[in-house]
Amino acid sequence: MNKLSKLQRPKIIGTLEKLEDVVSEIYNENSLSNKIIENVVISGLEDIRVSFDKCVFKNVTFEYCDLTKVDMMDVIFENCNLANIPFSxxxxxxxxxxxxxxxxTRFDECLMKNVLFESCVGKYVNLAYTKFDGVNIIESEFLSAVFQEVEIKKMVFENTNLSNAIFYNSKLNGIDLSTCNIEDIQLGINDISGANVSVVQALDLTRLMNIKIK
Structure with missing residues (x-):
């Protein structure tokens, strides 16, 4: 098992206010703070830059929303549908x-610090050009995810499906991929240099050197 990065947890103290009319609150205040939002659909947010601070979203579906340049601090998303939403x-x-x-979902060109993805379904998720400083991705499905040209300071992958994921121009030195599925991962020799992999994974990665093992 990989040694997970010790992350700072969301700092949510005290009782959160339950919010029903989320869209109106966001358009009026450009932010949500100290709120809990449950069992709703949030639809049609666009042409706005929003911030979430000390918020919990449970069983929430976001649809037809543009959250580009969002600022989030101390936020929890639990059992939410964020498919195809841009957080770029x-x-x-x-x-x-x-x-x-x-x-x-698009997280491209983001800054991520002390972020956890656990038991998430993230096929085709886009994290290109993002900077990671303390990010754990565990027990998740990140098939065909895009990690192209990312900057990694601290990051852990554990028991995650990264098959066909794209890591071109992303240095994985010191990253442990041994518990993950990296079948058909797309990267270069320089990208994988210094990464920790299993024996089986190492044999598969020989394709990068255009050699055949008999």
Whole structure:
């Protein structure tokens, strides 16, 4: 088992206010703070830059929303549907995504620090050009995810399906991939240099050197 990065958890203290009319609150305040949002659909957010601070989202579906340049700090998403939502160019700190659907979600060009993805479905999730400083991705499905040209300071993958994921121009030195499925992972020799892999994975990665083992 990989040694997970010790992350700072979302700092949520005291009782959160339950919020029903989320869209109106966001358009009026450009932010949500100290709120809990449960069992709702949030639809049609666009042409707005929003911040979430000390918020919990449970069983929430986001649809037809554009959350580009979002600022998030101390936020929990639990069992939420965030599929195809753009969080591009956002700042995401002390945030947890647990049992969330993030298929096709865009986190490209984000700053992520102390972020957890656990038991998430993230096929085609786009994390290109993102900077990771303390990010754990565990027990998740990240098939065909895009990690192209990312900057990694601290990051852990554990028991995650990364098959066909794209890591071109992303240095994985010191990253342990041994518990993950990396079948058909797309990267270069320089990208994988210094990574920790299993024996079986190492044999598969010989294709990068264009050699055949008899």
């Amino acid at each position: 160019k956002g700042s995401i700190y002390r945030t947890e995504f647990t049992k969330c659907k993030i298929t096709g």
